[in-house]
Amino acid sequence: MAALDIDGLVKRFSAGDGEIVAVDDVDISIEDGDFLVLVGPSGCGKSTTLRCIAGLEEISEGDIRLGDTSIVGRKPMDRNIAMVFQNYALYPHMTARENMSFGLKMGTDLSKAEIDSKVEDVARMMGIEDLLEKKPRALSGGQQQRVALGRAIVRDPDVFLMDEPLSNLDAKLRTTMRTELQNLQQELGVTTVYVTHDQTEAMTMGDQIAILNDGKLQQIGTPLECYHQPVNQFVAGFIGAPSMNFFDVTLDGDSLEHDAFSYRLSPETLENVDDETTRLTLGVRPEDIEIVDEREPNSFRAIVSVTEPMGSSTHLSLAIGDRQYTATVPGDVLIAPDDQITVTFSEENTHLFDAETGRAVKNREHVRPDTEVQV
């Protein structure tokens, strides 16, 4: 087990006459035993970053260190990492036992008895000892995933790399496996880099999440930091489901002017806004939109176009001006499509972004997770 440092990582691919920069100057530090989730939309460079760490791609610039040692230029086997792939990548012609022992046979001098003993220990831990003599096609998706995880664990690596390992499972199994994976990682204490495009996985699984877009690292931090204090509009929109609402507004004096409403800002917020900046984007999370009485200050009217009852909450699709926005209200609030409602949001929960650069001008207060809970 060791800490992993990625320093100025650049990966370029040649494409025709030009080049594509898949990963652009990414710096990430992962503490020994931490769980880092690399998240971003398709094509953002997260899988390429993972493959660079694994040694499956040669890097163009930068350094990758495991502990104090650079592993750049080493063969994948010599990096002492294990990888779990999206499609499990189990060898179809081998049994689960052969799949799990293949790496030990190829890369170590262990005797057959020692390999068998290690495989059986891990199989017991993963609850797959009855499946060892079966071939992958005889296993369900979840069982194949366990064998793939077992294959990674049995090698006792310094780092686990996981490339969207749950994306082929159905929704229910994915939730179960998510918890199991977290427990397993905590039990083994192995540094883990986990790639996903699913922000729910990112939020729920990682000690830290790193958000990538267009090959560039946007933000790295704890899930709640990234949720409450996004550094830019991209992170704000990517993290959280349903996504944050963005209103195009202009600053006129002390109020934000939108086509459908005016929103007065407090002097404290105005202090953060550059004097020359007038075009802003106001960001409000769906759960921060409240239904209020029409006499409430800073409130405005909206027409409900669609309701999506989720049980504990209901997502409302609201027509405000000529665009659609989302609000999340408690499940017991009864609202029907075409209803006219009055909504507002509290200023402390809003985010403001520079409309030109997307940079965050003002974020909501971050709720510290270390707040002590009285039992």
Add this chain to the structure above:
Amino acid sequence: MATETDRRWTNVAAVRSRASRWFSDIQEHPFFWILPAALFLGVFLLYPLVEAFRMSVTNMTLLDPTDYSYVWLDTYVRIFESPDFWGMTRVTLIFVTASVVLQLVGGMILAQAIDYGVNRGLHGSIFTRISVLSAWVIPGIVIGIVWKIMLIETRYGVINYIILQLGGDVVSFLSDGQMALLSTIVANTWRGTAFSMIMLYAGLQQVPDQLKDAARIDGASPWQRFRHVTLPLLKPVLFINIVLITIYTINTFDMILALTGGGPGRATEVLALYMYFEAFERFNLGTAGAIAVVMLVVNVFMTMIYIKYLLGEDEF
């Protein structure tokens, strides 16, 4: 008068209606739809097959094909007792085995090289594919003639010229028995490797990249990755490829006829050529028919393996 015309038209309409009904009835029957194919197969495949079998149990000769009698299995007994037949069988076995092995190995090397080139975006992989494929589409008779020119046993032969330039002596590629068989095998391999390459290259595309990546992370060397991951996954394609090229090679006739004519002596006379010479040089249609039937049995056996494998194909 008008009544007479009306009646005639009514009759015509009734006949037309009956014809139309008959035609639509017959269209309902599957026989109608397989008739063209059945006719084609019957005339051009089944009839010659039956005729060859019938000939094989007669003593028919080409000198007077109408004057013959049925000798039943005597022709087969004579063939199997003839040392010539076993000599030809031995030549055929060597020719087929060596050709199949070399085509497989050559095809695999080329397929891997092209796969490597395509994956790394190297130039020339399309050119290589076209070059190799062109050998496959050239008719066998032309290949025989081209190789005959290449192997001319004087300083003017292309290969002998190169050997002389390198300081060697002229090699008897076609007049020495063993060298002639070797030359025939090389020429046939040159032609047939393209087919194996196409099959195996297609097979390689089916091996998921993630498996190769997983094997790299597991610490397998390139050879171990090929031996333990790629090769087992290519097994179905490899097997079908072996069966198909074995069938093609057993039936090779045109290229050898043009290259060596079966010589020197009978050193390169494979069964297909033996059959041809029996029929059109020694005029023994009965014997030729019997050899054709023996070859047919071997081919049917290979085809049965092929079909059995295709039907029960195991995808792990």
